[in-house]
Amino acid sequence: MANFTLDPRLARDTTLLTRLGLCELRLMQDCRWPWILLVPQRDDIVEIFDMTPLDQTMLTFETAITAKALKQASGCEKVNVGALGNQVRQFHLHIIGRNSGDPAWPGPVWGHGQAESWNEADRSAFTERLLAAL
Template sequence: MRTFRLDPRLARDTLGVARLGLCELRLMNDSRWPWVVLVPQREAITEFYELSPLDQTMLTFETDLVARAFKALTGADKLNIATIGNVVSMFHLHIVARFASDANWPGPVWGFGMAEPYEAARAQALVSDIARAVLPA
């Protein structure tokens, strides 16, 4: 059995939050928007339809679980949920909390400006908050 390896760009640009049943939940290291990514732990998947029907169902369940918790945690006006994959082909799903007051509202977050990494303490606090919101004890 092959060991799953996270795409190097996802590993560089995100911080680990939690391991769910199918996906690894990661925080995008860009403080301009609260932004998480779900990465199914499957090798060589680039498209949703390449996941098995059971994995597709699990991804839908985990997307719902994370989106509900993330919206409640952030108080976002709107969640953007997308599977673009033009830069990183490894299949991953973005959940971005958007606010009418954010830097590029109502435009997309992709390709807008430069990422502004979190300060270490803020990143750790947000990772912990997200993990508790998604997987309460």
């Protein structure tokens, strides 16, 4: 898509899994939670109200289908959705699968401890299940 450059920190911390109509769907490089980022392929978006109404609607539908697929693929108990952007201003939406007793439960995952790398077999298996569920 024209005019879209991914923030270097988002590029470093996540892996592209697929592109939806509006967003890149990326996997966080942290196996403690099933953790997806949606990044609208638009430049200069910081807040949700910087998007056009059509893009806002697209984002909502992509959020809903991703959240549903994540719940199905991970069997998580609850989905957390959040757009913070305190550290990286390019608009990005987190979609995270949560379970009672997970490392940060019931608190938020952001800023909690240190990321743990996926092993390749687990990442492949999870990614395959997620993309099948989308």
